[in-house]
Amino acid sequence: MHMVETDQVQRVVLRKVYDSRGNPTVEAEITTRGGKVGRASSPSGASRGTHEVVPFPKEGVDAGIERTRERLVPRITGAALGGQSVFDATLHEIDGTEDFSVLGGNTATALSVAYAAATAEARDEPLWKAITDDPDVLPSPPALVGNVMNGGVHAVGGPAIQEFIAFVEAPTARAEVEAAVAVHREVGRRLRELLPKTALGKGDEGGWVAPLPDEQALEILAGACRTVGEERADRKVRVRPGLDLAASELLRDGHYHYRDRKITPDEQGEFVARLATTYDLAYIEDPLDQEDFERFAELTRRVGKGRLIVGDDLYTTSVGRLQQGIDRSASNAILIKVNQVGTLTDTLEASRLARRSGWATVTSHRSGETPDGWLAHVALALGSRGLKCGVLGGERIAKLNELVRIAGDA
Ligand code: 2PG
Ligand code: MG
Numbered sequence: 001m002h003m004v005e006t007d008q009v010q011r012v013v014l015r016k017v018y019d020s021r022g023n024p025t026v027e028a029e030i031t032t033r034g035g036k037v038g039r040a041s042s043p044s045g046a047s048r049g050t051h052e053v054v055p056f057p058k059e060g061v062d063a064g065i066e067r068t069r070e071r072l073v074p075r076i077t078g079a080a081l082g083g084q085s086v087f088d089a090t091l092h093e094i095d096g097t098e099d100f101s102v103l104g105g106n107t108a109t110a111l112s113v114a115y116a117a118a119t120a121e122a123r124d125e126p127l128w129k130a131i132t133d134d135p136d137v138l139p140s141p142p143a144l145v146g147n148v149m150n151g152g153v154h155a156v157g158g159p160a161i162q163e164f165i166a167f168v169e170a171p172t173a174r175a176e177v178e179a180a181v182a183v184h185r186e187v188g189r190r191l192r193e194l195l196p197k198t199a200l201g202k203g204d205e206g207g208w209v210a211p212l213p214d215e216q217a218l219e220i221l222a223g224a225c226r227t228v229g230e231e232r233a234d235r236k237v238r239v240r241p242g243l244d245l246a247a248s249e250l251l252r253d254g255h256y257h258y259r260d261r262k263i264t265p266d267e268q269g270e271f272v273a274r275l276a277t278t279y280d281l282a283y284i285e286d287p288l289d290q291e292d293f294e295r296f297a298e299l300t301r302r303v304g305k306g307r308l309i310v311g312d313d314l315y316t317t318s319v320g321r322l323q324q325g326i327d328r329s330a331s332n333a334i335l336i337k338v339n340q341v342g343t344l345t346d347t348l349e350a351s352r353l354a355r356r357s358g359w360a361t362v363t364s365h366r367s368g369e370t371p372d373g374w375l376a377h378v379a380l381a382l383g384s385r386g387l388k389c390g391v392l393g394g395e396r397i398a399k400l401n402e403l404v405r406i407a408g409d410a
Contacts, residue, residue: 015027040109095108147207152204
C-alpha cells in the first residue's frame with residue numbers, strides 16, 4: 001500500500017520539442033510543491049491507424065499547446081498527485097472530443113506520463129510503480145521485439161514490409177539487449193556479403209535498409225536469428241524472427257502491393273500463413289488491413305499457436321476495437337501505444353481487458369521517437385509479453401538502457 005500523497009502540482013510547463021525525424025512534438029514538465037520534477041515527451045507515428053486519436057489539432061502543435069495552457073493548466077495547478085485516473089479524466093473533459101482533436105493526443109500523452117513521473121518522483125519510487133496495478137511485485141522483463149530491417153513507409157528503397165524483427169527472450173534484460181544487438185550486427189554482415197557494392201542505409205527505426213524483395217530480406221533475418229540463437233542457446237537465449245507487415249499501408253484498390261507484384265486479400269492471408277510456418281515466425285503484427293477482422297481471425301486459427309498474432313492498426317489500443325477483436329478471436333495479442341489513446345488510464349484499460357481475455361500485450365514505441373526511457377516502465381507496469389522499441393539509434397537504445405537500469409542487472 002502507498003502512503004497518502006501529500007505532494008501537489010505546483011507548475012506545469014509545456015514545450016514544443018522535436019522527435020527523431022525532426023518533427024515537432026510536445027514535452028510536459030510537472031514540478032511538485034515538494035520540488036520534484038516529472039518530465040515526458042510524446043512520440044509520433046508515420047503508419048498511423050485510422051482509429052487512433054489525432055496527435056495534434058489540425059491547427060498544429062502550437063495551437064494544442066496554447067489551448068492546453070489556457071484551459072487545463074489552471075485546473076490542475078494545486079491538484080494532488082497520485083490520482084492518475086482523475087487527472088486523465090480531466091484531460092478528456094477539457095478536450096471534450098472523442099479523438100483529442102482540441103488539445104492533441106500527443107499533448108495529452110506527454111501530460112499523462114509526466115503526471116505519473118511526478119507522482120513517482122514525489123514517492124521516491126520508479127515510474128513503473130506509479131503506473132502498475134501491483135506495485136509490490138517487480139515484473140519479469142518482457143521479450144524484446146527489436147526491429148533490425150526497415151521497409152515500407154519507414155524507409156526509402158527497402159522491402160514493402162515495414163519491419164523485420166528479432167523476437168528475443170532471455171533470463172535477463174541485459175542478455176536480451178545483447179542478443180538483439182548481435183542480430184542487428186549479423187544482419188548487417190550478411191547484407192554486406194550479399195550486396196558488397198551497394199550503399200546500405202538505415203530506416204526511421206534504426207534498422208538496415210537494403211534494396212531487397214520481402215522474402216529475401218526475411219531469409220536474411222531468419223538466418224541471423226538462427227546464428228545468434230545457436231551461439232547463445234546454452235545461456236537460455238531464444239531468438240526467432242518476426243514481422244510487422246503494417247498491411248493497411250500496402251492495401252490500395254483492393255490489392256496488397258509489394259515491390260514487384262500485387263495480391264488479393266485471400267492471397268495475402270495465404271502468403272503470411274506460408275511465411276509463418278516456413279520461417280518459424282514468433283511474431284506477426286498487422287498481417288492484414290485494419291478493418292479485416294475476419295481474415296485476421298482465420299490466420300490466427302491457422303497459424304496462431306506458438307506465435308503472437310498482434311493487432312496494431314486493427315485495435316489502436318482502444319477498448320472498443322479490442323472487444324470486437326476478442327469477440328471474433330481475431331488475434332491473440334494487442335500492440336499498446338499510449339499516444340494512440342492519449343492517456344495512461346485508457347492504456348491500462350485496454351491492457352486489463354487483453355489480460356482478462358488471456359491475450360498478450362506488447363508495449364510499443366512509434367517510428368518518430370524522443371530519447372525518453374518511460375516506455376520501458378510502461379511495458380513493465382502492464383506486465384507486457386513484449387517491449388517493441390527498435391534496437392539501435394539513441395532514441396531506441398534509450399529504452400533498452402532504461403530496461404537494464406530498472407531490472408538492476410549488474
Ligand atoms: C508500428 C509503428 C512502430 P508508426 O507500425 O508498429 O513501429 O510505426 O509509429 O509509424 O505507426
Ligand atoms: Mg505496427
